[in-house]
Amino acid sequence: MINSYYVQRTAQAIFTVFAVITITFVLIRQIPGGPTSYVRSQLAQQSGSVDMEQINTLVEAYTNVRPDEPLYVQYFNYITSVAQGDLGTSMYYSTPVSEIMAAAVPWTVFVMSVSLVLTFGIGISLGALTAYVEGSRFDVGLTLISIFLNSIPYYVLAIILVYALGYQLDWFPIGGLVGGDVTVGLNLGFIASAIYHAALPIASFVVTGFGIQALTMRGNSIRVLGEDYIRVARLRGIPPSEIALQYVGRNAILPMYTGMMISIGFMFGGSIIMEEIFAYPGVGYYMFRAISASDYPLMMGAFLIITIAVVLGIFVADLTYGKIDPRAGQGGNRESY
Amino acid sequence: MSDNSFTGRSEATKADVSAIQVDDPILEMRDASVTFDMxxxxxxxxxxxxxxxxxxxxxxxxGESGSGKSMFASALLDAVVDPGTLSGDITYHPDPDRSVDVLDLSPEQLRELRWEEISMVFQGAQSSFNPTTTIRDHFEETIEAHNYDMAQGMAHARELLEDLYLEPDRVLDAYPHELSGGMQQRALIALSLVLEPNVLVMDEPTAALDLLMQRSILSLLNDLQEKYDLTVVFITHDLPLVAGLADRLAVMYAFEFAEVGPADEIIRNPTHPYTRSLLKAVPNLDTPLQEMQPIEGMAPDPVDVPEGCSYHPRCPLADDVCRASNPAYHAVDDSDDHVAACFHWEQASDVLSLTTDGETEHAEIVGKQSADPVVSLTDVDVHFEQEADGGLLSIFDDPDLVHAVDDVSLDVYENDVVALVGESGCGKTTLGKTSIAAQRPTGGSVTYREQDVWDAKDGVGDVETPFEAIRRSLQMVHQDPGGSLNPNRKVQASLEAPLKHWNTGMDAEDRKERVFSMLEYVGMSPPEDYAGRYPHQLSGGEQQRVALIRALLMNPDLILADEAVSALDVSLRVEVMDLMLELQDVFDTSYLFISHNLSNARYFAGNAGGRIGVMYLGEIVEIGPAEEIIANPKHPYTKVLKWSTADLEVDQDVEEPPISSIDIPDPVDPPSGCRFHTRCPEAREACARQQPSLDEHASDDEHRVACFREYDQSHEYWESEPIDDGESTDLFADGSDAAEIESDD
Known part of the structure; x- marks a missing residue:
């Protein structure tokens, strides 16, 4: 017998990705007005005469699938090419999808990771602070603000920010990854320009996102503060700062860890609208473009990247949680006997 | 509480206050009160x-729960939780000539007093440790916080752990959850002693553990107290437990002390009516079954303590004087040491007689069990797979197999009572669940009225009794009554649910009628009032009654009562067990009663003429009629359990346990031969090689024992050498792997 937990989790992750590829394939084949008929109509418009063989070749070039082959051969070819990293060619940009994605992913990851760190950093600090002064005016005020900001949809805030700070005040750029005058590389100007351009998208994620984290952290901390081991630690004379970090902080943050990993996926999903609003060419931006242009290969490629990011986030959370919380990974399936 | 009773009380105590003073006090508490604004x-x-x-x-x-004994403990360290306020005087004397006013210390001085001078051990060891740091970190941060020398401190910690029969290296590197309940509690005691305090306050330190572990810890505590010159304040609800350990006893009732005196005086000559009732209410192994009776009434509400003597509503001696004014402490028998706060202390012994002479003959109680088994287990095994925890690299390791139940055969007859007794982790709960078809055995068969239960579930062969019917006939009452009732549903709704599901013929009115009559029957009247309550509005005893009714509404043939009375207060246990037995008569049901407490098992099974089965590491090692097992235990393990069930004997010192290892071996890898041989004081080499069985030896049918000592003289056991376990390290050598076992009690 093998250690089933890790094997199970790995198999689940692989299966999810595989299922997404399969659904992608089915969608390409079955959606009315799918890529095949799209290519066909394009050619018909261009040349007037429609040569079936030419259509099939073109469709294959774009989507890796030849419509005249048997279904299982098409499926096999599609899976093989995806496994090799060949996601087809964008019809809109006429560039391989993998190239577009390779250029876009780092920018999205950059915005996402900074947003994530800030959201949780601010949320956890404020939550812990309000828990310690539970019931004070600061606690009530901050809780109200957290709830208010959390109830604003991030895209509404994004539009307000881009309108006010971008168009009206002209403090921030209204699009693009970096300024045109910087050289790409690890130099100060480039990094500063990248941060400058990413500031508004990050701000709209963080301002609307930290509230719920602060509230969760506040609740967890208050629960931990009521635990017996806090009382025992105080009686033992452990310094308050150490109790706050080692006892309260650590035990209150642990339950939020999985949520943090899952929100990676949530943010990737949110990037579709966010990057469109800020004209920020990341994964979401291309996804949006692909949808409006019926660019199926690009759409599927972006979709696949987002799925893999979500699955990977949860998978890493599952595997590492046992390392972070010594209680996990042991007690779960313990029967009492 | 009115003002005049209040002043009356303080005058009375002041008048006679010298009575509870001692020659060389280390702690003095004067007029200490703790109040909460509600x-x-x-x-x-x-x-x-x-x-x-x-x-x-x-x-x-x-004292009973809610008598204020935990507040007394916290007050000694000025550690009353917010928003409670502590008033009065508490003086600490580090040595006879110096005194420290505990309530007048600066925060920094108080921080130094706690743990360095006066230390404390709490009830739940598991919840007293930070779950995400190792035991070593706990020791190190404590030593560091008090600026003690780290190397010296850790050396002391190791010595303490060894004194408590723990392996220092293993325990220090473990996380709290990796230790069994008994190990956690001992590690916590070591942690509280690491700064070498003078006073150790222990608040119910063993309440969550099974009896054998409790007694073992107590005997270790006795050694520690002598070795380190400690003053110990031991707080408990369990009078017999401390009777042998304590030098003096103080009985608390309604937030003050009712009686204080030397331990043997209190046990031999209890003077306060409450102490006497408390002694009668405790199930023990010597008192004849008919003598035990619960204390009527309830402990008072702290907001509304009765005027006059706070015990008068429950006291058989109460008269107008008791109702009007609060009694002062009276010295008993001219000795200043023993005092009782009662006007009628002279008559108490006549009215509430205690027959403590153990010579009374055990009345023969004949049960009504039939010859046909309701549930029959044959060679049942239950093995659990437990993941080897070694991270990613251990993917290809074999999972460990936990032998929770091994090869057990047991018949439960109609109207029968079988009590299963054993330590935490001995498999009694698993065996119980297997008997009521809540756990599928990995080997052997479980039959209900000759229908194989799991064949019925799987639809194998001819199914005479469908699984749903079996499921309905086998019910369960859990240990924690609060946890087994839905907190968001009223009693009425919880009780109606099974009727709705199974008795579709009943309309709403019938169901209501049925529920009301059942509530009335178990003494919860008016039923309309109780039916409309939520579980948190009921007391523990009432919750357990509701859980019992819910099981009985199914008209079951067998009820598994898993530690059903363990969570209740001592004075309530007898009452609930009486009720269960009474209901057995009415509803013709059988009980499988699980307990770690031999005296509860004896009371319950004995009163119904039932049997007691003793379990050890997944096997039944001895089974027989209740009184027979108690009066004449044959298996060494049963004798250990009997030892652990503290009698009300003060003379017997807390002696070394008749067992050679405190912790139970790991059920993943049970010892070879007789499983008890690693801890058995009678073990010989043959025991390590061969396994004794319940059936083969020449004992009568009723009382069966799995021990070679019951075999005849020709068995090789009698020829082989005793196993030498003279080395003290052996004490934990075999128990060292038990850490994985989580306590289910």
């Missing part, structure tokens, strides 16, 4: 308590 009034949870703690004594503080 919406419905001031809650006074410690009421003008005056008590001295003698240097180097073990003081046992006994």
């Amino acid at each position: 919406d419905r009034g001031e809650s006074r949870v410690l009421d003008q308590v005056n008590l001295d703690v003698q240097r180097n004594e073990i003081l046992g503080v006994v």
Whole structure:
């Protein structure tokens, strides 16, 4: 017998990705007005005469699938090419999808990771602070603000920010990854320009996102503060700062860890609208473009990247949680006997 | 509480306050009160308590839950939780000539007093440790916080752990959850002693453990107290537990002390009516079954303590004087040591007689069980797979197999009572669940009225009784009554649910009628009132009654009562067990009663003429009629359990346990041969090689024992050499792997 937990989790992750590829394939084949008929109509418009063989070749070039082959051969070819990293060619940009994605992913990851760190950093600090002064005016005020900001949809805030700070005040750029005058590389100007351009998208994620984290952290901390081991630690004379970090902080943050990993996926999903609003060419931006242009290969490629990011986030959370919380990974399936 | 009773009380205590002073006090408590402001009034949870703690004594503080004994403990360290306020005087004498006013210390001085001078051990060891740091971190941060020398401190910690029969290296590197309940509690005791305090306050330190572990810890505590010159304040609800350990006993009732005196005096000559009732209410192994009776009534509400003597509503001796004014402490038998707060202390012994002579003949109680088994287990095994935890690299390791139940055969007859007794982790709960078809065995068969239960579930062969019917006939009452009732549903709804599901013929009116009559029957009247309550509005005893009714509404043939009375207060246990037995008569049901407490098992099974089965590491090692097992235990393990069930004997010192290892071996890898041989004081080499069985030896049918000592003289056991376990390290050598076992008690 093998250690089933890790094997199970790995198999689940692989299966999810595989299922997404399969659904992608089915969608390409079955959606009315799918890529095949799209290519066909394009050619018909261009040349007037429609040569079936030419259509099939073109469709294959774009989507890796030849419509005249048997279904299982098409499926096999599609899976093989995806496994090799060949996601087809964008019809809109006429560039391989993998190239577009390779250029876009780092920018999205950059915005996402900074947003994530800030959201949780601010949320956890404020939550812990309000828990310690539970019931004070600061606690009530901050809780109200957290709830208010959390109830604003991030895209509404994004539009307000881009309108006010971008168009009206002209403090921030209204699009693009970096300024045109910087050289790409690890130099100060480039990094500063990248941060400058990413500031508004990050701000709209963080301002609307930290509230719920602060509230969760506040609740967890208050629960931990009521635990017996806090009382025992105080009686033992452990310094308050150490109790706050080692006892309260650590035990209150642990339950939020999985949520943090899952929100990676949530943010990737949110990037579709966010990057469109800020004209920020990341994964979401291309996804949006692909949808409006019926660019199926690009759409599927972006979709696949987002799925893999979500699955990977949860998978890493599952595997590492046992390392972070010594209680996990042991007690779960313990029967009492 | 009115003002005049209040002043009357303080005058009375002041008048006679010298009575509870001692020669060389290490702690003096004067007029100490703890109050909480609540919406419905001031809650006074410690009421003008005056008590001295003698240097180097073990003081046992006994009281029911809600009597204020935990507040007394917290007050000694000025550690009353917010928003409680502590008033009065508490003086600590580090040595006879110096005194420290505990309530007048600066925060930094108080921080130094706690743990360095006065230390504390709490009830739940598991919840007293930070779950995400190792035991070593706990020791190190404590030593560091008090600026002690780290190397010296850790060396002391190791010594303490060894004194408590723990392996220092293994325990220090473990996380709290990796240790069994008994190990956690001992590690916590070591942690509280690491800064070498003078006073150790222990608040119910063993309440969550099974009896054998409790007694083992107590005997270790006795050694520690002598070795380190400690003064111990031991707080418990369990009078017999501390009777043998404590030098003095203080009985708490309604937030003050009712009686204080030397332990043997209190046990032999209890004077306060409450102490006498408490002694009668405790199930033990010597008192004849008919003699035990519960204390009527309920402990008072801290907001509304009765006027006059707070015990008068429950006291058989109460008269107008008791109702009008609060009694002062009276010295008993001209000795200043033993005092009782009662006007009628002279008559108490006549009215409430205690027959403590163990010579009374055990009345023969004949049960009504039939010859046909309701549930029959044959060669049942239950093995669990447990993941080897070694991270990613251990993917290809074999999972460990936990032998929770191994090859057990047991018949439960109609109207039968079988009590299963054993330590935590011995498999009694698993065996119980298997018997009521809540756990599928990995080997052997479980039959209900000759229908194989799991064949019925799987539809194998001819199914005479469908699984749903079997499921309905086998019910369960859990240990924690609060946890087994849905907190968001009223009693009425919880009780109606099974009727709705199974008795579709009943309309709403019938169901209501049925529920009301059942509530009335178990003494919860008016039923309309109780039916409309939520579980948190019921007391523990009432919740357990509701859980019992819910099981009985199914008209079951067998009820599994898994530690059903363990969570209840001592004075309530007898009452609930009586009710269960009474209901057995009415509903013709059988009980499988699980307990770690031999005296509860004896009371329950004995009163129904039932059997007691003793379990050890997944096997039944001895089974027989209840009184027979108690009076004449044959298996060494049963004798150990009997030892652990503290009698009300003060003379017997807390002796070394008749067992050679405190911790139970790991059920993943049970010892070869007789599983008990690693801990058995009678073990010989043959025991390590061969396994004794319940069936083969020449004992009568009723009382069966799996031990070679019951075999005839020709067995090789009698020829082989005793197993030498003279080395003290052996004490934990075999128990060292038991850490994985989580306590289910």
